[in-house]
Amino acid sequence: MLLPAPPFHRFPQGLPPLHHPAARCRARGPALRAGGRGFAPAPHRGLRPLAPLKRPSGAVLKRRTGWIGAPFQPVRRLRTSGGAAIWGPGRSPEAGVQGAQPPPTAAKPRYRARGSAPEKTVKGRARGKTNPFHPHPPGHPPNVTAPPHVFLDIGSDTTPAVLPPELRTRLRTLTEFTDSLPRADILLTGWGHALHLNESVLDRAPRLKAVVHAAGSVKGLVTPSVWQRGILVSSAADINARPVADFTTALILLAAKKALSAGRSGWPGFAARRGTDGTAVGVVGASRIGRRVTARLRAADSGYRLLLHDPYVSPDEAAHMGAELVDIHTLCTKSTIVTLHAPQLPETRHLLDAQHLALIPAGGTVINTARGSLIDTDALIQECATGRLDAFLDVTDPEPLPPGHPLLSLPNVLVTPHIAGAQGSEIRRLGEFAVDEIGRLVRGERLLGEVRQEELARSA
Template sequence: MSTRPKALFAMLEEHLALLFPEPLLRRLDSLADIDVTLVAERFDDPRLALAEVEVLITGWGCPPLDEALLAAAPRLRAVLHAAGSVKSLVSPACWERGLLVSSAADANAVPVAEYTVGAILLAGKGIFTLGERYRRERAFTLAEVHPLVGNNGRRVGIVGASRIGRKVIDLLAPYDLDLCLSDPYTSVEGIRQTSLEELLSSSDIVSLHAPATPETTHMLNRERLALMPDGAVLINTARGSLVDTDALVAELKSGRLSAILDVTEPEPLPPHSPLFDLPNVFLTPHIAGSQGNELSRMGAAVVDELELLAAGSPLAHQVTYDDLERVA
């Protein structure tokens, strides 16, 4: 590969300016031969010179990198993804070609972890339930002490030592929380490791950070949700498929549990879903990941990778075929 490889943007054009603001575009242009005004939203665009492309800089909305694309781009050697998961992007043909694949998932993990930490602290303080009560009753008693509220020593269970799960643990370190972790493959130094069942039965707040795989589908089913103590809060910023929605709705309708859900199954929810109306549910529309000015963090990660690639150095955030089974 030349020191200034021929590169092409492949994503939804609407995201380009947020991913690569002007300073990043200038840096990228110094590293690669790229037309910064050309963005491929589909690969049959007649403006594209795919036969010359060595590096694809991809993002949300990029078409799958299938055999037809690879045949049209014989010089393609690397895919630098300015987003998180590459599961739906990279086809088996890409691995057979031996393409280098990199993801900005680490950069995207930062806002998800920040959202999660905020949700944990607010849930522990009773913000969601007490705020809803105040909204409903339009009054409160001054100096009333809520005995079940507070974050001093509160038990928080982290399900999955993924990059986001580990970041959440790091960000929670300054707080006086009692953290525990359940992950069948990975441990975190200094954090008590436990089974999923023990974590669920002993935690005041449970935060999900496992990948979506056949093994994790509905990992929180009716039986496991029943293990959570009365008044516990479930936070899901991972994937909706980790939770049996019907079983969760039943628990929430009983008033026994509360939930903070940035992801659901299905997604978006149907308009008639009871989750919209339950007072003990706080819903957000899949916004924990990078939004607005946070996208430029992912763009910067891609430019860093391109710099390593142009210098012939190993990529910092390479994704391999074996990684796909254990990442989101």
């Protein structure tokens, strides 16, 4: 039985085992006619001479002439029933690599991996779409003779948390680190990065094929020139969205129970206490975080009534999310809690201005874990200073707030220092995703965090 082999980069010197199913076929010719039962490498196109190697056992194996797009396959020494040694069809131990001849140009490969069938996709990537590290046809082994070089651009205070020693070790099995941007094939970035990938920087990185961002938004990192040069962009924004959604859901629970004002005027009586059941929550923005918050609230036992405002979402899609699609005016009027998850765009600046804040019912709460510019700060101060509204603010405008700012002293306002996203021990998740993403790049698999240029204009 032939077992599938792990990816090529996990073998010493890039040498897969002899039972690799995608590159072996039953020997036809002298080996079988003489009674041999060995396997011979399948033919490939393009000549590339390879040098002999030694396996750890010490047995010398001469490599058959390799072809571009083929894994590095040695020729096993075969023995016939008569005891004569055969080194594959038409080969002998004395035949050197330089004397090997490629198959006739008219010959057509007749192999296919055992049990496989012609497929139009390989691990989610459509035929015709190529990975820069795997420009070969889908289903063929990679045309990579050396691991790619990775250039790190992460803040010095963040690097130990993003890439602890064990993740660095994993990354070294996939790539080689380089301090030279012109040699870089992959750029691994994170919070505190120094580069801004404009034309002048990209001219200094002629080999760059992919940017993997071990953080959230890439708006401060990339420019349209990156995509115009065919460079892949990936972000760990989806990983960073999970702790933000958890944080927001916790704030919604606190807001529904009026945690900020419950004990402000003494121990509340039983009739004055608030519960969560049936609370109307308005979600502004069906972003990664907004969708996760909606899913968490929908799964809760509280029976939240969910309202959603997003100009890019259809009523059917909102209904599938368990929410009612409404305009921003209706959302503010009918929601006891309003939570913001929209991107920072010119059209979303001061999305909650004085007019919309006034529509929120008295006793309501505003939650912002997105961007500070989505709220008119001066208008929010007026609403919260009177006690009509409460607010949980993880982001502010400006950020951070200067000492003595009114929002910092109001008892019904909780300001946190932008901690909703990955923090402390959670930052390791971003590094794990980035290393896994680089592994998918090297293996020619579909990127899970790929960022497309057309998505950037309406993302955070």
